[in-house]
Amino acid sequence: MASTEAPEIRPIGIDDCEGVWPLSIEAGWNQNLADWRFMLGAGRGFGCADANGEWQASSLILPLGQRLAWISMVLVTRERRRGGVGTTLLKHCISEVQSAGAVAGLDATEQGRPIYLPLGFRDLYPIARWHFDAATDVPRLPAGVSARPAGAADLPRLALYDRPHTGMERPALLAHLALRQPARAWLAEDAAGKLVGFGLGREGRTATSLGPIVADSEPIALALIARASTAAPGPFIIDVPAAHSALRKWLEAQGAVTPRGYMRMTLGEAKGLDDPSHLFALAGPELG
Numbered sequence: 001m002a003s004t005e006a007p008e009i010r011p012i013g014i015d016d017c018e019g020v021w022p023l024s025i026e027a028g029w030n031q032n033l034a035d036w037r038f039m040l041g042a043g044r045g046f047g048c049a050d051a052n053g054e055w056q057a058s059s060l061i062l063p064l065g066q067r068l069a070w071i072s073m074v075l076v077t078r079e080r081r082r083g084g085v086g087t088t089l090l091k092h093c094i095s096e097v098q099s100a101g102a103v104a105g106l107d108a109t110e111q112g113r114p115i116y117l118p119l120g121f122r123d124l125y126p127i128a129r130w131h132f133d134a135a136t137d138v139p140r141l142p143a144g145v146s147a148r149p150a151g152a153a154d155l156p157r158l159a160l161y162d163r164p165h166t167g168m169e170r171p172a173l174l175a176h177l178a179l180r181q182p183a184r185a186w187l188a189e190d191a192a193g194k195l196v197g198f199g200l201g202r203e204g205r206t207a208t209s210l211g212p213i214v215a216d217s218e219p220i221a222l223a224l225i226a227r228a229s230t231a232a233p234g235p236f237i238i239d240v241p242a243a244h245s246a247l248r249k250w251l252e253a254q255g256a257v258t259p260r261g262y263m264r265m266t267l268g269e270a271k272g273l274d275d276p277s278h279l280f281a282l283a284g285p286e287l288g
């Protein structure tokens with residue numbers, strides 16, 4: 001039964017990553033310890049623990065530039081649910097984000113959306129989570145475009161390209177992903193050497209996660225995704241804005257299934273965030 005006591009909110013530090021990890025495992029989520037360590041290092045965590053110090057709930061704020069912050073990892077153990085803990089943590093995160101003068105964004109699960117709507121969040125666009133085991137059809141890049149592995153020297157270019165195409169300022173996140181899994185970092189260039197897309201990925205608790213994928217066009221994104229999924233071990237998960245229909249058709253042809261989805265939401269206006277035309281896969285609902 002849910003406790004009716006008002007929850008005491010405590011900061012979650014980077015050393016707590018092993019203590020909070022069971023929360024995302026209980027929910028069946030894909031994060032591993034490396035994800036929690038990155039998020040708690042780059043962002044700020046807040047949670048609730050029981051009398052023995054065991055974490056019962058979590059929430060996290062990840063800054064994506066001066067004006068935008070991602071709220072994620074809103075998790076409450078099954079036995080503490082429906083007691084107001086999730087709402088309390090969320091309100092705490094919102095007030096932290098707003099007092100820093102930023103807009104809050106998040107990707108809501110079906111369970112999370114009923115909490116976010118009454119707090120003023122509005123829907124931007126739906127996203128499908130796809131699961132697949134392997135890619136059998138690997139489409140070619142458009143004529144004149146070539147792909148190569150992205151290295152540390154490419155990181156400033158990736159961050160510069162990413163910002164206007166996604167509305168997010170996330171050089172630390174891109175660097176973390178590219179350096180953590182160099183074999184999953186690819187970029188695409190046109191004949192003049194201009195960057196026209198990139199893709200990153202990471203290993204997870206139960207599957208390899210592909211994303212973010214940011215590109216000038218859907219055929220470039222598709223070729224990067226197909227390439228990444230032949231270069232790494234499956235099974236794979238990828239979160240694709242529903243607007244990308246060619247990508248959806250390709251995923252269906254690979255036997256991919258979409259057991260759940262998310263709604264991208266914001267509290268306030270964040271320039272460029274409502275337009276997924278160059279964002280073909282999220283870094284993850286927890287990362288933006």
Ligand SMILES: CC(C)(COP(=O)(O)OP(=O)(O)OC[C@H]1O[C@@H](n2cnc3c(N)ncnc32)[C@H](O)[C@@H]1OP(=O)(O)O)[C@@H](O)C(=O)NCCC(=O)NCCS
Nearest residue numbers: 074075076081082083084085086087108109111112114115
């Ligand atoms: C979503 C989650 C964090 C909610 O935590 P919680 O502590 O139970 O939330 P609250 O008690 O503050 O719920 C607030 C309100 O949201 C609504 N709500 C919460 N869970 C709901 C559900 N499963 N179905 C319908 N409405 C729900 C209710 O209106 C509820 O108020 P009420 O209990 O007075 O009716 C929790 O269910 C959870 O950890 N789920 C799994 C992980 C997840 O999906 N997280 C959200 C990521 S976006």
